[in-house]
Amino acid sequence: MPTIAIVGAGPGLGSSLGKIFGRHSYDVALVSRSKDNLATLAAGLAEHGVIAEGFAADVADPASLTAALEAATARFGRIDVLEFSPYVGLVQVFPAEVIVDNLAPAIQEILHNTLADQGIYAGVVAVNAMISDNAPDGYPAIAPDSLAQHYWDLHTQRGQAELVLPA
């Protein structure tokens, strides 16, 4: 079975990604800091018929992340898709405020082009909206299941280095 590792998996996007990739016969390795959260998430996905297992790690601790991904590889045999979206709060960057730390899109373009030569697709999704099914009136919002569908489309089409939502 192909496997997706969702790093920074939680009840919003993480759960929806687990559902859509699981529906397409992927096994799902869930990574976040809390074992309890991971157990709840894996149990929720199991109710949708998805084989999912949690591997606790803090992305701020590279050794723990490496250990978690190695454990996931040992459990599922392989990792085909790596998704990285730990929730660290809402951040907005305006053009006049660009600094080295927020140059991610430029780096992403280079990564995308470099890895394409090796048959690896790298894409980034910039979400300028709340991820929620129940956003307050007047807030730009995207439902987690709709967002996960965009990820699946990027994964299958493999063309776009960056997707900005809402369009």
Ligand SMILES: NC(=O)c1ccc[n+]([C@@H]2O[C@H](COP(=O)([O-])OP(=O)(O)OC[C@H]3O[C@@H](n4cnc5c(N)ncnc54)[C@H](OP(=O)(O)O)[C@@H]3O)[C@@H](O)[C@H]2O)c1
């Ligand atoms: N929610 C929004 O409205 C919104 C809007 C725009 C963009 N985004 C971005 O979209 C992505 C998905 O957001 P979401 O709210 O749907 O998230 P989610 O998939 O519901 O959950 C993300 C998970 O990240 C985990 N996490 C946080 N810090 C971590 C760390 N240091 N190491 C490992 N795991 C960590 C948390 O679990 P633990 O506590 O168990 O570690 C959390 O449950 C995030 O990158 C977020 O920044 C969110």
